[in-house]
Amino acid sequence: MVPADVFRDQPVLTGDRVRLEPVDARTGEHLVRAVVDPDPEVRRLTGTHRRFTEEEVRAWAASRPEHADRADWVILRNEDGVCVGDCALLDLDADNGGADYRVALNDMAFTGQGYGTEATDLVLEYAFTVAGLHRVALQVFDFNGNAQKSYERSGFVREGVWRDHLYWDGAWHDAVLMSILAHEYADLRAARSG
Numbered sequence: 167m168v169p170a171d172v173f174r175d176q177p178v179l180t181g182d183r184v185r186l187e188p189v190d191a192r193t194g195e196h197l198v199r200a201v202v203d204p205d206p207e208v209r210r211l212t213g214t215h216r217r218f219t220e221e222e223v224r225a226w227a228a229s230r231p232e233h234a235d236r237a238d239w240v241i242l243r244n245e246d247g248v249c250v251g252d253c254a255l256l257d258l259d260a261d262n263g264g265a266d267y268r269v270a271l272n273d274m275a276f277t278g279q280g281y282g283t284e285a286t287d288l289v290l291e292y293a294f295t296v297a298g299l300h301r302v303a304l305q306v307f308d309f310n311g312n313a314q315k316s317y318e319r320s321g322f323v324r325e326g327v328w329r330d331h332l333y334w335d336g337a338w339h340d341a342v343l344m345s346i347l348a349h350e351y352a353d354l355r356a357a358r359s360g
């Protein structure tokens with residue numbers, strides 16, 4: 167349905183307030199501190215149990231350009247170039263035109279200002295109008311209402327839950343599954359421009 171290396175020419179995506187640059191050895195430097203020493207609330211909201219060393223983050227970032235089956239970006243704020251987070255299309259299912267999406271701002275101080283939602287809008291525009299995907303899906307934990315609002319604003323539709331998918335601080339939490347299909351994105355795009 168789409169080539170297995172569909173993300174080979176991963177572009178810079180530019181919006182009004184943020185610019186998304188592909189992750190590589192240079193741009194990945196922006197992520198080192200945030201990944202090695204994460205904001206505890208961002209860690210909880212993303213359900214990130216694993217810890218990473220500086221070496222692991224640098225090796226991961228440097229190897230991104232070799233991977234044409236996923237697309238990772240740093241999110242840079244236009245006004246001052248500060249890196250506010252990162253996002254990615256991953257788990258490409260080329261035969262069926264599907265991929266998963268993830269996004270996280272680095273610090274809760276950056277949330278609530280539309281940066282993450284704009285990043286998602288930019289990635290969906292690329293995913294459907296350039297890469298030619300049919301479906302983009304994500305998981306978000308049941309307790310993360312703000313993220314669910316952001317995703318709904320970008321056009322994602324709730325499609326179900328994985329029960330007890332996260333064990334965090336002694337409690338189980340469901341993962342809410344959301345997706346957006348190519349024709350839904352086309353309708354949204356037409357409504358926005360009309």
Ligand SMILES: CC(C)(COP(=O)(O)OP(=O)(O)OC[C@H]1O[C@@H](n2cnc3c(N)ncnc32)[C@H](O)[C@@H]1OP(=O)(O)O)[C@@H](O)C(=O)NCCC(=O)NCCS
Nearest residue numbers: 211269270271277278279280281282283306312313315316
């Ligand atoms: C989820 C995320 C990417 C959304 O990006 P964002 O730029 O913060 O989104 P927005 O500013 O458009 O906010 C979306 C909604 O959440 C609310 N919100 C977001 N952060 C908030 C905060 N810190 N305090 C209060 N409300 C907040 C906004 O007011 C908005 O609600 P509204 O639709 O009622 O106006 C970002 O908040 C984030 O990275 N959070 C931490 C990590 C995370 O949750 N990642 C997603 C894992 S699935």
